[in-house]
Amino acid sequence: MAAIAQNVVVKSTPSSEEEEELINNCGEETQKNMNEIAHILSKLNPWAKEFIPNSPRRRNVLNQGRRRLSNRSFRAQREESIRRTVYVSDIDQQVTEEMLADLFSGCGQVVDCRICGDPNSVLRFAFVEFSDEHGARAALNLGGTILGYYPVKVLPSKTAILPVNPTFLPRSEDEREMCARTVYCTNVDKKVAQVDVKNFFESLCGEVSCLRLLGDNVHSTRIAFVEFVMAESAILALNCSGMILGTQPVRVSPSKTPVKPRPAHSATN
Numbered sequence: 001m002a003a004i005a006q007n008v009v010v011k012s013t014p015s016s017e018e019e020e021e022l023i024n025n026c027g028e029e030t031q032k033n034m035n036e037i038a039h040i041l042s043k044l045n046p047w048a049k050e051f052i053p054n055s056p057r058r059r060n061v062l063n064q065g066r067r068r069l070s071n072r073s074f075r076a077q078r079e080e081s082i083r084r085t086v087y088v089s090d091i092d093q094q095v096t097e098e099m100l101a102d103l104f105s106g107c108g109q110v111v112d113c114r115i116c117g118d119p120n121s122v123l124r125f126a127f128v129e130f131s132d133e134h135g136a137r138a139a140l141n142l143g144g145t146i147l148g149y150y151p152v153k154v155l156p157s158k159t160a161i162l163p164v165n166p167t168f169l170p171r172s173e174d175e176r177e178m179c180a181r182t183v184y185c186t187n188v189d190k191k192v193a194q195v196d197v198k199n200f201f202e203s204l205c206g207e208v209s210c211l212r213l214l215g216d217n218v219h220s221t222r223i224a225f226v227e228f229v230m231a232e233s234a235i236l237a238l239n240c241s242g243m244i245l246g247t248q249p250v251r252v253s254p255s256k257t258p259v260k261p262r263p264a265h266s267a268t269n
Contacts, residue, residue, distance in 0.1 A: 078160050084111075084132060085157035086139045089125040091115060092148025093239050097126070097254060103147055104128050108135020112161050116253050123150060124241065124253075127161045178227060178258035181209075183237045185224040186253075189246030190215060200245050201226050206233030210259045221248060227259045 088100065101113040109131040115124055130136045136156070143154040188197065194213045202208050207229040215222030228234050234254070241252040 081129065081160040082157055084136050085127055085129045085160060086136050087125065087155045087157040088128060089123070089153045089155075090150050091124040091126055091152060092150050093124065093241075094235075095124075095148045099147065100126055100128065103145065104130075104135075104139050104142065107138035107142070108132060110135075114161055114253075116251065127157055127159070129161050175258045177231075179255055180231045181229070181234050182225055182227040182255035182257075182259060183234050183252050184255040185226060186221070186251045187248050188213070188215075188222040188224050188250055189248040190220065190222055192246040197224055197226070197245065201228075201233075201237055201240065204240055204243075205236040206230055208233075212259050225255055225257075225259045 086104075091100065095115070097113045097115050100115060101110045104110055104113075107130065110128060111131050112129040113126065115126040128139065130139065140154050140156070142152070144151045185197075194211060197213060198208050198211050205228065208226055209229045210225075210227040212225045213222060214224070226234075226237065228237070238252055238254070240250065242249050244250075
């Protein structure tokens with residue numbers, strides 16, 4: 001027992017001075033840690049995405065807000081485009097888009113001009129869009145002007161010109177030359193085969209070098225791009241607008257785009 005008692009070490013109770021020093025050291029260490037944390041937090045953005053709860057409801061609200069803004073912006077742009085556009089009717093079949101744009105260029109800068117075929121008339125109609133509303137208002141004064149063999153009628157447009165996908169537009173001199181030899185056909189009877197469309201135009205206009213017939217399960221008719229060997233044949237093809245192909249009168253207008261080659265399908269194993 002005496003041996004055991006000798007090995008027992010009795011720890012002395014710290015004095016009040018030691019206790020106070022220990023508390024001060026702990027306080028300084030704690031304060032230092034708090035300052036470091038405060039410094040790190042001061043560099044963070046409280047509005048960053050990772051600090052905002054990402055609930056499905058919040059995402060839906062944000063998406064709906066973006067869609068409403070996008071729709072309002074689209075409608076405003078469309079309405080502004082309509083105010084800058086005039087509708088021109090009674091256009092001679094021999095009149096080209098270049099001739100029509102040249103006629104209206106005196107009213108202001110013409111940014112787009114589309115001639116469309118009307119299957120119920122030997123004449124055609126067009127939409128001419130200007131860079132501002134002043135040009136469109138000035139264009140109304142050209143109603144009654146003789147262009148080709150007929151006086152044209154000019155009215156404010158009720159629709160905007162549908163933009164062409166820029167990736168389809170000609171990018172080289174060769175593609176622009178192809179456009180001059182190509183016509184765009186709409187209202188093509190779905191029962192008509194591609195060879196029938198080719199024979200129709202070759203019998204009336206000239207040799208066809210390329211033809212693309214497109215359709216889907218939604219629309220009741222199809223469209224076609226017909227490229228001729230000669231540009232003169234494409235001009236003659238414009239006179240075919242309104243002629244019956246199958247059971248439908250086709251609409252023919254100059255093409256804005258060349259006939260693109262079909263993409264090659266990769267071989268499957």
